[in-house]
Amino acid sequence: MLEFTTEDLSAEDIERLRAIYEPLAISVRELVDATIRTEVDAETVAAVKADIDAATARLRSDQIDGAFGVRRTASGQSISWGNAVIGLRNASAPPLVIHRDEDGRRWTDFHLGAAYEGPPGHVHGGVSALVLDHVLGEAASPDGKPRFTGSITVRYLRACPLGPLHAEAQITRVDGVKTFASGYISDAEGITVEAEGVFITPRWLRD
């Protein structure tokens, strides 16, 4: 059983915490990119590394045990700020901002830079799978209650360039505890990768 923690946070509390921690993650995301692309000399790298170690030590002087988790507010809002895809405190996440149309379709416009590379100048195939797993999973959970991936198949139509991208997904069918969803990633030229998946309602949500 997964532990979703509940905290009595108001909308104002959440906004206050977001204003503190989100700008830090945005800066660290830039640093991740610069760390891949820099060509400065060994001395400069060593000096920068020392500054970063000092910064990390200050942050770690008061930190939670383990990962961020998923925290639910008393009003039912879900806070996944550590999430590998949408976590706004996670500098490894793009992070995706998922939108919802009235017809249940989920979509996101996002940008993938140097940290998401596989083939030269192109998105790692596994990163496309990561994005699609998340977007299909959100589409399969229209009531805000989580469904977990049972299986997903990802088909690569052509190499997906780094840069601005779009992803979307929707439910195709529901059969008991199984929700089927499909979706794709596209660039300005059209679809690059498509996926379909089966998402399972966990036992403890089956009323």
Added chain:
Amino acid sequence: MLEFTTEDLSAEDIERLRAIYEPLAISVRELVDATIRTEVDAETVAAVKADIDAATARLRSDQIDGAFGVRRTASGQSISWGNAVIGLRNASAPPLVIHRDEDGRRWTDFHLGAAYEGPPGHVHGGVSALVLDHVLGEAASPDGKPRFTGSITVRYLRACPLGPLHAEAQITRVDGVKTFASGYISDAEGITVEAEGVFITPRWLRD
């Protein structure tokens, strides 16, 4: 056509560059983790953010355009230091170190922390897909020449906990330009996620 660049780097050059840049990425990886987990106050966060912005500016004072790419040395070694899964200069990558058995099986022991979370305390399903896409792709490329994912199916047997994990993959069949591979991720209790994929030899490598 993908641009693999060739550089006349000796083994000593590569080791020297690795010694400069790898420790920086290791430090930034720790910072990514601390950024998710810290609970220090707003003033400390703002001070740390300013230090990080300064560090990023120093690194960016001399940097390549775009992503790292894949650089081949004159001796045929492939350097993918920006890669999203194995890139030793990519703080968003775990990074995986892939081993090769004599029978062609590829395997890796790795650790996933707070930056790879999906469900509370557990690996994001998409991160498992990312890892498996990469490990199967390496298994499908035994001659060191890249094969690209045509399609991959990932099946989730149970939730995969954050922490120490193992992944492995091997070729199951070759049919012309298609190489089939399968593999899995396991924790101490056994297999959590399994995958099978079809990997395609790119046109420009077909004879």
